[in-house]
Amino acid sequence: MKIAFSPCPNDTFIFHAWVYGLIKGAPKLEVTYADIDVTNSLAADTGGPDVIKISYAALPWVLSEYALLPCGGALGRGCGPLLLTSDKLDTACDPKMLAGRRVAVPSERSTAYLLFRLWAAQKIPGGVGEIIVMPFHEIMPAVRDGSVDAGLVIHEARFTYHMYKLTLMVDLGRWWEEDTGLPIPLGAIVARRSLDLTAVTGWIRDSVRYAWAHPEASRDYVLSHAQEMSPEVVQAHIKLYVNQFSENLGETGYQAVISLLSRASEAGLVPDATLQKLRW
Structure with missing residues (x-):
């Protein structure tokens, strides 16, 4: 079975057990590790992987081929994207200062960018000047070096x-939580509708539970894909992004997803994605 997810600690922690054949009955995986902008594009291809991690913002475009799985993804509180600027640019107190500026984002179909667009519609009536898509690990250096005026960062x-x-x-996750009272949906796990979705869901849940029960088992695997992070940052990352919603979205999780996509659809930013399309 072909699967694609990011090399970030939350994904490698969650999928370690399945990748290493520790989940009873689960098929062997052929893994593609890729940045979220790449996985969003892979999901849009006719020959995309069987199971894939994408942004919730990209979900409405792929629902005809892929089904949202109620586990394995990234959804929570205090974990939203951040909009950063350089100390050289005095924008911290006045978002309108971003009008006409260059802003780097990790993907045009990322949840981070979707949240930014919803926030900017309220705070920057004139809009920013130029949106530049780049891998998320390149964004902070670009802001620091002045090649862009602000950057939207994740993870x-x-x-x-x-x-x-x-x-x-601005912490866009905090803005979202204060505005809606809901957790923020970041990354979704989707699987081809032709698969046994109940079985795939079970394998992922078992992998999550194995990770929690044996947190040291995945350590070397996780660190090998997080080469630029200290072990302390890796653990903080996992603690923040792997939570109750990783095992089961539940009603609160689905409510958060519907709220985000409904707002975005009403603003003309994404196609309509009803609750009926999100459940199977």
Whole structure:
């Protein structure tokens, strides 16, 4: 079975047991490790992987071929994307200063960018000047070096942006939580509708539970794919992004997904994605 997910600690921690053949009855995996912008594109291809990690923002475009699985993804509180600026640009107190500026984002179909667009529609009436897509690990250096004026970052960047002497303009996850009272949906696990979705869901849940029961078992595997992170940052990353919703979205999780995609659809940013399309 072909699967694609990021090399980030939360994904490698979750899927370690399945990748290493530790889940009873689960088929052998052929893994592609790729940045979220790449996996979003893979899901849009007719020959994409059987199971894939994508942004929730990309979900409406792939629902005809892929089904949302209620586990394995990234959804939670206090884990949203951050909008960062350089100390050289005094924008921290006035988002309108971003009007006409260059902003780097990790993917045009990322949840981070979708949240940014919803936030910017309220805070920057004139809009930013130019959106530049780049791999998320290149964004903070680009902001620091002045090649872009602001950057939208995800994952472990919330633990490391101070190292680049960057300034937090807004925590978009906090903005979302205060506005809706709901957790923020970041990354979804989807599987081809032709598969036995109940079985795939069970294998992923078993892999999550194995990871929790044997946290040291995946250590070398996780660290090997997180080469630029310290072990402390890796553990903080896992603790933040692997939570109750990783095992089961539940009603709160589905409510958060519907709220995000409904708002985005009403704003004309994504196709309509009803609850009926999200459940199977």
